[in-house]
Structures are given as structure tokens and as C-alpha cells.
Amino acid sequence: MLTYDPKFVAFFLPALLAAFWLLRNRGGGVRIAVLLAASALFYWLADPRHAPLVASLVLVNFAAGLAVSRAKGRGRVWTAAGTILLNVAVLAAYKYAASPADLAGAEPAAGLIQTGLPLGLSFFILKQISWIADLTPDEVQPVGAREMPRFALYSIFFPQMVAGPIFRYRDAAREYEALETGAIAPASLALGLSVFAVGLAKKLLIADPIGGVVDPIYAAAAAGHALTVAEAWAAGWCYLLQLYFDFSGISDIALGIGLMVGLRLPINFYSPLKARSATEYFDRWHMSLVVFIRTYVYAPLFRWVRRHVNGSATSRAVKASAAATLLSLSLFGWWHGARPTYILCGFVGGLIAIAYQLVELRWPSRGARGPTRRLLARVTVVLGLVLICVLFRSGSLDTASAVYRGLAGLGGGVPGANLLPQLGAISGLDGILHAPAAASGAGLLIAALATLLAFAAPNTVQIFDLYDHPGAPQRPADGAARIGWRMDAVRAALIGLLIAAALMQGLNGDLSTTIYARF
Amino acid sequence: MRAPLYVALAVVTAAASLGAVAALNLAMDPYSTAVGHWARLRSPAHDDVADRVPDAGTTARAHAVARSSAPVLLLGTSRTQAGFRTDPRRIFNAGQSAATMDDVLRVAEAAAARPIPPTAFLIELPQALALPPARRRLVSGGWPAPTDRLLATSTTHVSLHLLGHAYRASTDPGARADFFLDVVIPAGPGQKGRVAAAPAFVPAGGAPRDHLPQALARLARICTRTGATILLYEPPLDPERLRNPAERRAVQTRVAAYRLYLERISPPGGRCRILLRDFSGAAGGIPIPEAASESAWIYRDHFRPAVGEALLRSAGLTDY
Numbered sequence: 001m002l003t004y005d006p007k008f009v010a011f012f013l014p015a016l017l018a019a020f021w022l023l024r025n026r027g028g029g030v031r032i033a034v035l036l037a038a039s040a041l042f043y044w045l046a047d048p049r050h051a052p053l054v055a056s057l058v059l060v061n062f063a064a065g066l067a068v069s070r071a072k073g074r075g076r077v078w079t080a081a082g083t084i085l086l087n088v089a090v091l092a093a094y095k096y097a098a099s100p101a102d103l104a105g106a107e108p109a110a111g112l113i114q115t116g117l118p119l120g121l122s123f124f125i126l127k128q129i130s131w132i133a134d135l136t137p138d139e140v141q142p143v144g145a146r147e148m149p150r151f152a153l154y155s156i157f158f159p160q161m162v163a164g165p166i167f168r169y170r171d172a173a174r175e176y177e178a179l180e181t182g183a184i185a186p187a188s189l190a191l192g193l194s195v196f197a198v199g200l201a202k203k204l205l206i207a208d209p210i211g212g213v214v215d216p217i218y219a220a221a222a223a224g225h226a227l228t229v230a231e232a233w234a235a236g237w238c239y240l241l242q243l244y245f246d247f248s249g250i251s252d253i254a255l256g257i258g259l260m261v262g263l264r265l266p267i268n269f270y271s272p273l274k275a276r277s278a279t280e281y282f283d284r285w286h287m288s289l290v291v292f293i294r295t296y297v298y299a300p301l302f303r304w305v306r307r308h309v310n311g312s313a314t315s316r317a318v319k320a321s322a323a324a325t326l327l328s329l330s331l332f333g334w335w336h337g338a339r340p341t342y343i344l345c346g347f348v349g350g351l352i353a354i355a356y357q358l359v360e361l362r363w364p365s366r367g368a369r370g371p372t373r374r375l376l377a378r379v380t381v382v383l384g385l386v387l388i389c390v391l392f393r394s395g396s397l398d399t400a401s402a403v404y405r406g407l408a409g410l411g412g413g414v415p416g417a418n419l420l421p422q423l424g425a426i427s428g429l430d431g432i433l434h435a436p437a438a439a440s441g442a443g444l445l446i447a448a449l450a451t452l453l454a455f456a457a458p459n460t461v462q463i464f465d466l467y468d469h470p471g472a473p474q475r476p477a478d479g480a481a482r483i484g485w486r487m488d489a490v491r492a493a494l495i496g497l498l499i500a501a502a503l504m505q506g507l508n509g510d511l512s513t514t515i516y517a518r519f
Numbered sequence: 520m521r522a523p524l525y526v527a528l529a530v531v532t533a534a535a536s537l538g539a540v541a542a543l544n545l546a547m548d549p550y551s552t553a554v555g556h557w558a559r560l561r562s563p564a565h566d567d568v569a570d571r572v573p574d575a576g577t578t579a580r581a582h583a584v585a586r587s588s589a590p591v592l593l594l595g596t597s598r599t600q601a602g603f604r605t606d607p608r609r610i611f612n613a614g615q616s617a618a619t620m621d622d623v624l625r626v627a628e629a630a631a632a633r634p635i636p637p638t639a640f641l642i643e644l645p646q647a648l649a650l651p652p653a654r655r656r657l658v659s660g661g662w663p664a665p666t667d668r669l670l671a672t673s674t675t676h677v678s679l680h681l682l683g684h685a686y687r688a689s690t691d692p693g694a695r696a697d698f699f700l701d702v703v704i705p706a707g708p709g710q711k712g713r714v715a716a717a718p719a720f721v722p723a724g725g726a727p728r729d730h731l732p733q734a735l736a737r738l739a740r741i742c743t744r745t746g747a748t749i750l751l752y753e754p755p756l757d758p759e760r761l762r763n764p765a766e767r768r769a770v771q772t773r774v775a776a777y778r779l780y781l782e783r784i785s786p787p788g789g790r791c792r793i794l795l796r797d798f799s800g801a802a803g804g805i806p807i808p809e810a811a812s813e814s815a816w817i818y819r820d821h822f823r824p825a826v827g828e829a830l831l832r833s834a835g836l837t838d839y
Contacts, residue, residue, distance in 0.1 A: 186522035193526055487525040496532025503533070504540060507671045 001045045003162050003253045004203050006506045009499070012042065013257070020261050021189070028180025032149045035157065035261060042158035043119065050118030057090065058155045061128045062148055069135045069143045080136040084129050091125045094118065096338045120161040122335060126292055127155055127167060133296055134169040150176050157263075159254035163247065165268040165288035168295065171470040175264050184262035190487055195464055196256025197495045200502040202249030206450050208505065210242040213443035214393070221402040222395060232406025234444070236386040239393045241450045244273065247286070252460050255469070266291075266471035267461055273454040276377040278356035278384070287471050289332070298328045321357060326350040336392075341400055345391040352384055541669045544678045580613045581629035587611045591836060592630050594623045595643025598754050598820055603827035610836070611637075620645045620734045627741050636745040641834060642738075644753050644773060731780050735793075739784050742791035750834055751777060752796040755810035755822055767801045774804075798830055805833060 001008050016038045023030050044051050064083035071079050094117050118124075131151065135143065143151075154172050167175075217235035221227055227235070251268035258265040272285035282290050306320035326347070333346015390407070394400035461467060464485045467475040485491065584592060589611035593599050599614030613626050623645055630637050742749050753774050760766040774797045781795060797804030800811070809815055809829040810822055817823055 186526075188522075190522040190525040190529075193529060197529070487520040487522060489520060489528060492520070492525045492528035493532045496529040496534075497536055499529070499533040500536035500540070501672075503537065504670050504672045504675065 001042070003159055003250070003257065004200055004502075004506060006503050009200070009503060009506075012038075012045075017189070017260060024184055024262075029149070031179060031261075032153055032176075036149055036153045039153065039156045039158040039161070043156055043161060046161075047119040050121075053090075053118060054124065054156065057087070057124070057128065058152050061087070061131060061155070062151050065131055065135050065143060065151070066145070068132060069141070076136060080132050083132045087125045087128045087132075091121060091335075094121055120163065123160060123164045123166055124155065126289075127160075127169070127172075129296065130166070130292065131155075131169040150180070157258075159257040160265065162254070163250045164286075165251055165254060165266045165471075166292050167266055167288070167470070168292060171266065175470065179261075179263050182262070187487070188262050189260050191464060191485070192256045192259030192261075194256070194485060194491070194495050195252055195259060195460060195466075197498045197502070198460055198463075199249045199252025199254075199256055201498045202245045202252060204249075204502040204505045205498075206446055206453075207242050207246035207249055209443045209446045210238050210245070210450060211443070213447060214239045214242055218393060218395075218399065218403070221406070222399045224402075227403060227406030229406060229409045232403050233386075234447075235393075235403060236390050236407060237451075238443070238447045240273075240382075240386055240389045241447055241454060243389060243392070244269070244454060245450055248460075255460070255466070264469045267466060267469050267473075268471075269459065270461055270473055271454070271459045273382060273385075274378070275381050276374060277360070277381065278353045279360070281381055281385070282353070283473070291471055293328050293332060297331060298324045301327055318357075318361065322354045325353050325357065329353060339395070340397055341391045341394050344397070345388055348391065349388055352388075537670055540675055543682075544669045544674045546678075580615055581626045584611060584613050584626050585629045585633060587630075588633075588635065590637055591639045591641065592627070592637045593641050593643075594618075594626055595754070596645060598822065599643045599827075601817070602754070602822045602824060603831070604824040605831075610831070614643075618645055620731075624734060624737050624741075627738070631741045631745045631747075636747060638745075638747050639836065640741070640747055640749045641831075641836065642749065642751050644751055644777060731776060732784065735777075735780050735784050738793065742793055746791050748791070749793045750796060751781075751793065752830075752834070753799045753804065754820075755807045755826055755830065756799045756801070757816045757820065757822070758811060758813060760820075761800050767799075770797070770799045770801050771803070774799075796834065798833065807833060 001012070016034070019038075020031065020034050023034055040051075043054060061083065064079065064086075068076055068080045068083065131154070150173075154167065154169065154176060160167065214235055217227065217231050218239075220231075221235075248269040255265050255267070266288045268286060268288050270284040270287065272281055275281035275284050301324035302320045305323045306316045309316050309319050311319065327350075329350035330343070330346045332349070333343045336342040336346070387404075387407075390403045391400050394403060461469075461472055465475075466472060587607065589607060589609055591610040593603055593605070593610060593612045593614060595614045596618045597614060599612065601614070603610070603612050603614070605612055615622055615626075623642055627640055627642070630640070738749060738751075741747075753770055756766065756770065774795070778795055781793060798807050798810075800806050807826060807829050810826045815823050815826050
């Protein structure tokens with residue numbers, strides 16, 4: 001069971017909300033206890049095999065956190081480093097030792113690329129690292145055993161277990177304290193329900209049908225078929241949309257559930273496809289991970305390299321920035337898993353980011369540019385994303401190479417999969433009933449709509465005015481979005497319809513997994 | 520608007536929408552004929568079994584056949600479904616993708632129970648007789664509950680289609696009655712060979728053979744009860760498969776197995792007859808010349824309606 005499963009929406013979530021809102025005035029401890037029990041139950045229902053491992057890691061990390069916060073001087077640093085290494089070792093063991101098929105370049109099965117990986121392990125481990133790292137500075141006050149329930153909830157709060165967002169402990173501590181001590185207004189429930197509905201719709205009504213276009217084309221490429229130019233571009237573009245709407249939908253679902261119980265989770269997406277440079281893109285895509293990497297990887301690396309290279313101050317800063325960027329983004333690739341395509345994806349992403357940095361250094365944009373240059377900048381970013389996403393989606397370098405050949409119109413002599421005409425042809429009822437191809441014309445139509453939404457529509461933060469959440473960008477001077485949210489009957493009905501439509505789509509049989517569920 | 524009212528209104532709207540959709544589906548498509556087909560767009564493993572799920576296609580067809588008054592009933596797999604374009608008021612095409620002999624018999628029994636049963640059954644020899652119990656349990660276990668089926672988008676698609684059809688039928692008395700049996704199988708080079716083999720099914724003519732006598736005994740009871748002519752036939756083979764000795768041998772083995780067991784069952788009395796014909800094109804059978812060209816085939820195993828028409832002529836069913 002994941003957070004977009006109809007069973008979760010129809011039973012688990014209402015039961016949790018009923019219990020939480022009935023007991024919310026019994027004290028902060030009760031609030032934490034209800035959410036902790038729900039999170040433990042959720043994890044148990046979703047992934048009982050790995051529940052003992054996760055529980056053990058929570059206990060070990062809490063104990064290590066106590067030790068770190070009480071140790072002095074180098075002992076503090078060594079204890080922290082040892083605990084962080086232990087967490088990284090657990091993640092590496094599951095990511096690398098447990099997935100030899102990935103190393104062999106096997107094709108992923110419906111997005112579930114590492115069958116043996118505990119639910120959300122990568123996100124969970126990053127939170128544990130953040131907990132230890134944020135307790136390491138000497139000025140941090142020691143934590144006590146009474147922090148345990150709060151830390152346990154921070155570690156396994158169920159909406160975040162699926163696919164983040166990643167909460168840095170220093171931000172989370174404030175929010176969890178507010179959860180325990182603050183008043184929770186019913187407006188938060190209404191706002192959370194609305195954000196949740198939008199996330200559900202993004203995932204089930206947009207991302208999943210688009211997956212019906214992407215999957216057969218990549219499967220055909222993996223099976224050795226030559227792709228036509230149209231098929232390759234359809235697959236490349238649709239996968240970028242699928243990834244965005246899937247991941248941001250899951251993030252919105254988490255945000256919505258958090259709000260419904262009075263907890264503000266970090267913002268993870270802010271219209272990334274509207275970015276005009278690589279730097280801006282990283283300020284908008286998977287923002288909680290980028291903040292984590294900047295805080296715990298990039299910044300220390302940058303400082304270390306700058307101290308150890310020669311040259312002028314500017315030259316040392318440029319070299320340090322390039323080295324830290326390349327290493328950070330390479331780590332980002334390694335974090336995703338043991339597939340060569342992930343690793344290459346991180347490395348290439350790093351090179352592109354450095355190139356952008358150098359271009360910006362040589363030809364600074366100096367604020368507003370003309371419409372043509374702005375358009376060109378956007379197109380460049382989107383094209384780069386499509387090309388990188390091909391690597392990210394492909395199960396092997398051979399598959400990626402086949403798609404790249406298709407993009408360049410170099411399909412080769414092997415007969416084409418000839419899928420695209422069928423995608424258009426089977427949009428009717430007969431197609432739904434009898435189409436043998438694993439795709440639907442509806443997916444193409446939804447991809448067109450999703451393109452409009454991604455480029456022209458306001459995002460969740462703008463619509464629901466979530467600028468007070470951790471990690472959110474600064475509220476723009478021109479105020480809220482034109483399609484702003486407020487509590488009225490029309491919007492309530494729309495939210496109800498969205499939930500109903502998403503549930504109906506989710507009841508069609510096999511639920512797809514989210515792309516990041518087993519990371 | 521106050522927050523509790525907003526939340527209540529959203530929840531009531533969602534519940535009312537789901538209720539309305541469930542009511543529509545219950546009225547228009549109570550058997551959820553399309554359920555799972557949307558899901559199969561994503562899962563090749565599911566695709567393999569989607570059509571074979573008990574009580575999806577079979578019950579719906581049994582239901583439709585029982586309401587029909589057509590004197591001739593065509594039964595069989597997707598080959599029958601796709602290969603015959605007939606007037607359903609006279610010849611009702613109840614072909615079902617990947618139907619087993621068990622599925623065919625259930626639909627035939629529903630037709631036999633009509634006040635005026637069909638006078639002729641044309642039954643394509645299914646290559647599979649029944650789902651093994653373990654496989655059936657597996658398939659049923661992974662299938663959504665009835666409440667899920669009634670709310671699925673795919674079911675609603677069909678319901679809306681049927682709603683439109685009901686409107687058309689009310690304004691045009693000649694509109695087709697077997698609406699959900701219409702099929703368009705896309706042709707194309709990528710499609711060839713897409714039909715999944717079903718090695719886990721009990722093959723006709725293979726072990727365990729006790730399925731076949733049981734099936735034919737059920738058929739004999741239908742024959743006795745209705746007094747109808749039952750024509751079991753092996754459908755035409757496409758030229759490519761006909762050139763393959765192993766394919767020809769498989770057809771001949773199947774036909775021989777049916778012939779052997781038909782001879783063993785006690786001959787039905789009265790006007791009823793059970794006949795066996797081999798239209799596959801293999802030696803010893805009745806060739807259908809229209810099936811010999813590549814253009815007569817739209818899909819592996821699936822012949823075009825022109826071939827079906829020739830087959831009906833050859834079977835003497837043109838008078839209907």
C-alpha cells in the first residue's frame with residue numbers, strides 16, 4: 001500500500017484523520033503517538049519484510065545521536081563520522097550488493113528497479129545522516145531520551161517514506177515542535193485535503209497514463225527494435241513529463257497529508273520545466289535533495305577544495321565550485337542506484353552544470369534578457385533534460401543508445417517497432433478493450449495537456465500559497481497565483497471530483513508503482 | 520466558507536461521484552466486461568491472463584446470448600470474434616478472446632436454456648479446454664473485488680459506450696445487439712506474433728485427456744436438450760503456419776482427439792447432430808480457398824470476415 005492506493009485513500013487516511021482530530025487536544029505527546037503508530041502500521045502494511053531493519057536503524061541512529069550530542073571535540077566528530085558511514089554502508093549494501101541485475105543492465109520492471117530494497121530507504125538514510133550531521137557542531141545542545149518519539153516520527157513519517165521530500169533535521173525539529181505545541185486550525189485540514197487531491201490527480205490522472213506511451217517504446221528499444229524519430233522524441237519528452245508529474249504528485253500527496261495533521265513538510269518542486277538555466281533548474285527540481293546535497297556535500301567539498309588549490313581567489317573559487325559540483329552530482333547518480341545509466345546520468349549532469357557555470361561566468365546574464373534569449377534558454381534546458389532523462393529511464397546503455405539513435409534519426413536497419421501509429425489508433429473503446437499494444441492514444445493526449453500545465457500553469461506552491469513551508473522560494477512580489485485557492489463551494493466540489501476521478505483511475509487493476517518508491 | 524463545511528462538501532462530492540458512477544456501471548455493464556483491460560496496458564504479465572478471467576467476458580456473453588433470439592450461435596475464440604461479420608439477429612457472434620472449451624460450454628448452455636434455443640451452434644475447436652484449478656485461483660486472487668470493478672475508469676468507458684449504443688438502438692431498430700462483441704484488431708507488422716502462448720492451460724488433445732470426454736458429454740447434453748445441430752470445426756490456418764509441419768501436426772492431433780472422443784460418447788438421439796469439420800487447410804480437411812492468401816489475415820490466427828463468410832457457406836449456413 002502506498003499513499004495513492006485507493007485502499008489508503010478510502011480507509012487508512014480517513015481512519016488516521018478521525019483518530020488524530022479527535023485526540024489532537026489531548027496534548028502534543030498524543031499527537032506524536034497517533035502519527036507514529038499510523039506510520040509504523042503503514043510501513044508494516046507496505047513492507048513488512050523490512051520493518052525490523054528500519055526499526056533497528058531508528059534505534060541505532062537515535063542512540064548515536066545522543067552520543068554525538070554529548071561527546072566533546074574530536075570524539076564528537078569521529079562518532080558522527082562512524083554513524084554516517086554505517087548508514088551509507090547499509091544503503092550501499094542494499095543498493096549495490098542486493099541488485100546485481102542492475103549492474104548487468106537489466107531492464108527495470110514497471111519502475112520497480114530494485115526488488116529487494118526497503119520502501120524509501122534512500123530517503124530514510126538521508127534523514128538519518130541529516131540528524132547526525134546537524135547534531136555534530138559543538139554549539140548544538142545535547143538531546144535527551146525524551147526526544148525519541150519525535151525523532152522516530154521524523155524518521156518514519158509515512159508520507160515521506162514513499163518518496164520524500166527529504167527533511168533536514170534542523171528544519172524538521174522546528175516543525176515537529178510546532179506540531180506538538182501549536183494549535184492546529186481546521187483550515188489546515190481543508191488546505192491539506194486540496195493539496196492532497198492535486199497530488200493524487202498528478203500521479204494517477206496524468207503521470208500513469210503517460211507511462212502507457214513511454215513503457216512500450218522503451219520496451220521496444222530494449223528488445224532491439226529501431227525507433228523512428230517520432231517514437232524516440234515521444235518517449236523522451238513523455239518520460240520527462242511522467243517523471244515530473246509522478247514525483248511532484250507524490251510530493252504533493254505528502255505535503256497534503258502533512259498539512260492535514262498540522263505539519264509543514266518541505267517543498268520539493270517549483271515548476272522545474274520553466275527553468276532558464278541549469279542552476280535555476282536545480283532550485284526547482286527535487287529541491288529537498290538539492291538542499292541536502294548543497295548543505296552536507298557541496299558546501300564542505302567547496303570549502304575543502306578552495307583551501308587546497310592554488311591560484312587567485314576567483315580561480316580557486318571557480319575550481320572549487322566545478323569540483324564540488326561534479327562530485328556532488330556524481331554522488332547524486334550513485335545514490336540512485338547501481339545502474340551504469342544512473343551513474344553516467346549524474347556525471348553528465350555535473351558536466352552540464354559546470355558548463356552552465358562557466359558560461360554564466362563568461363557572459364553574465366545581467367538580469368532580464370530579451371524574449372528570444374529567454375525562450376532559447378528555456379528550450380536549451382528542456383532539451384538537456386530530455387537527453388539526460390533518456391539515460392535515467394533506460395535500463396542499460398544499449399537501450400539508451402537505441403533511443404539516442406532514434407532521436408537523431410539514425411534508427412538503423414532493424415525493423416522499427418512501429419508503435420506510434422498504433423498509439424494514435426487505439427484511443428477509442430475498441431483500443432481500450434482489445435489493444436494488444438501496451439499503450440494508449442489517451443496517453444498522448446494527456447501528455448499534450450501535461451505539457452501545457454508544466455509550462456503555463458501555476459504550481460502547487462503558487463496555487464495554495466505554500467511559501468511559508470521549509471525550503472519554499474521567497475514569495476514573489478506580484479503576490480499569489482491568479483488561480484489562487486480559497487475555501488468556497490465550487491473549489492470544494494472540484495476537489496471532490498478530482499479525488500473521485502483519481503480513485504476510479506486507481507481502481508483499474510494493477511496500480512503502477514511510483515518511480516521513486518523503491519529508492 | 521468554513522473549513523469543516525469545505526471538507527465535508529469535498530468528501531460528499533467525491534462519494535456522490537463514485538456512487539453515481541457505480542450506479543451507471545451496475546446498470547450498463549454489470550459484468551464489468553472491460554475491467555482489467557486498462558491495467559493490461561501496463562503489464563504484459565497481466566495481459567497474458569486478462570481475457571481468461573472467469574466471469575469477465577464469459578458471463579457477459581452468456582447473459583447476452585440468453586437474451587438473444589438468433590437461431591445460429593457462433594462460439595469460439597478471438598478468431599471467431601474477429602472473423603465473422605454477421606447480422607446478430609440471425610447469426611449471433613459470441614466469440615471471446617482466448618476462450619477455453621469451458622468458457623464456450625458455459626455460453627452454449629446459457630443459449631440452450633432459452634425458451635427457443637438456437638437451431639445451430641458453430642463452435643470453433645478451442646485449443647485450451649479449461650484453466651487448471653491452481654491457475655484459476657491465481658488469476659482470481661489477483662483480480663479486483665467487484666466493488667473495485669464497478670468503479671474502475673475502464674468499466675465506465677464501456678458503460679458510456681453502451682449508453683450511447685442504447686440511445687442509437689432506440690432510434691435505429693437495425694442497430695447491432697451484440698454491441699460489446701465488436702472487435703477491431705489493429706493490423707501491422709509489429710503485431711504479428713503478438714498472441715501469447717498459453718502453456719499453463721490444458722491443451723486439447725493433450726494430457727490430461729479426461730477433460731475432453733467431460734466437455735463433449737456436456738455438449739451432447741446441450742444437443743439432446745435443444746435438438747440443434749452442433750458443428751465443431753477447426754478454423755483455417757494462416758499460410759505461414761500451414762507451411763510449418765509442427766503446426767499442421769498439432770491441428771491434426773487436436774482434430775483426431777476430438778473425433779476419437781466424439782465416436783466414444785453415446786450418440787445423441789432425436790434430430791440433434793454433432794458434426795466435426797476441419798477447415799484448417801491441412802491434409803484431409805475441407806480447404807477454404809479464400810484463406811490461402813496472405814491478405815486474408817489481419818493478425819496471427821485471425822482471418823478476415825471474407826474467410827468467415829466462405830466458411831459459413833461451406834458449412835451450409837448461408838440460409839440464415
